[in-house]
Structures are given as C-alpha cells and as structure tokens.
Amino acid sequence: MPLDNVVFWVFAPVAVGSAIAMLLMRNAVHAALLLIVNFFCLAVMYLLLDAPFLFAVQIIVYAGAIMVLFLFVIMLLGVDRGEDLSERLIAQRPVAIALGLAIVIEVAVAVRAGVGFATKAPAGFDAANADGNTQALARVLFTKYFFPFEVTSVLLIVAAIAAMVLAQRRARAVTQAELDAVTAHEEASEPGVSG
C-alpha cells in the first residue's frame, strides 16, 4: 500500500467521525473543538492533493483565526445554555438524515459514473507547479485573477465595518407607542405621586 493511501485512510475516517460527532455534541465548545480536528484532517488532504499553500492557509485561517473567533463568541454568549430540543416541524430530524444520506449516495453514484475509481496518474501537474506551488499560485492569482483579488480586499473592509456596526452596543430605539404608554402611565399615576 503506498504511503499516501495509508495517510488518506488514517485521516478520512477521522474527518468524517469528527464531523458527525460535532453534530451530536450538546456543548458548543466541544463542537468547535471537533470542528478544528476536522479542519486539520482537511489540511492533510490538501497536502495529499499537492496543495501545500492551501494546507498552510487552511491551518492558519480556518483552524487558527476562524475557530478562535468562534470560540470567542461562544464564550461571550455563555456556554452552559441548554438547547431547546422541541421540534417545530413534524419529523424534521429523520427527514434531514434521510436527505443527507441521499446526498452521499448521489455524490458516490455521480463520482462513479463521471470520474471512476481508477487510479489515474495526473499528467502535467508538476509542470503547472514548476517552481513551487506557492509561486505558481501567486503567478495565477496576480495575473489572471488580479481584479477578483482586489475586489476581495474591498469585501474584507466592508465585512470589518459591518461587524463593527452590527456588534456595537447602542441605545434601544424607543417607538412612539412606548412613549405614549409611558406618558399615559405618568398621567394616570399623577395623583398617587403627589399624594
């Protein structure tokens, strides 16, 4: 058995297992930690697929930054909150699981028909990665995808501003109805206050 096959069969079950365990966790912190395990397994998959740059980005951005942000928000909102398990839709859970299984079967059938399970020696990938994967990616990113790359920076600025605007604490807006209610209450209790 070639080494990359071994690595795949070690990390693929861990990835699927941690993903399923994440769904079953009551505690949001445990779910986040399992998701980090899953992201690390995916990073290893990127390494197997000859994408070392994405391997590093996956660990730094996903397992590092994004999951720390998640954990930060979980801690901010409180972790000991129980989840309401009542179902508002009839048989939502069994139907969801059946649909999930349907997706798995559909993907497996489509892959079997379209790609096949044969080992295929990829031709020309080393040529595309001539002097290193990172250099080759940079060449594509800063020539062909230059404009989308710049648009991405605008997106990130907008996201940062949006987060500031959404999360800032502000005085609650008072509606006219509430003002009227307060005024009416004060007028009604006027004699009581003076007396």
Added chain:
Amino acid sequence: MRTPIAYFLVLSGMLFATGTVGVLTRRNALIVFMSVELQLNAVNLALVAFSRMHADLNGQVLAFFSMVVAAAEVVVGLAIIVSVYRRRHSVNVDDARLLKW
C-alpha cells in the same frame, strides 16, 4: 499520488452531507453556523481534488477565494448572532421568527 481522486470527492460529499444535516437539525445558531463552515470546507476539498485531477491551478485559486469569502462571512455572521443575542437573550434559531407569517 496513487490515491484515486474519487476517494477525495466521496469524502467531500460525506462531509457536505454531514454539514447539511447539521444545518437542518440543530437549533443552536452557533452550531448551525459551524455546519455551514463544514459545508464550505467540503466544497473546498472537492475544488482542490478537481484541480489535481485536471492538473490546473484554477481550482486551488477558487478554493483560496472561497476561504477568504468564508472568513468575511464568519465575521458578519457572528456579529449578527451577537446582536440577535443582545436583543432576545437566545441563540436558538427558532426564536428569531419575527418576520415569519
């Protein structure tokens, strides 16, 4: 590289299905959001696998962009969850149904 690309695609499909089940069944907004992240990652894996299969770097660039957009999405999504929590002291997705008829 002797692992068939199809294995990676099936793994990606399984992770995507797990994320979908999570979005459909869980009530905690944070875990629903984590399931969405799982789905995004599954699709990234498929993109990188196809990039390997076709010996073409465009798939990896697309996966990179999707990671960047996912980072922006997480920032905005978590800010929305925090502001909903401030308003109604709950992260249950069923509680935020003011606009539902």
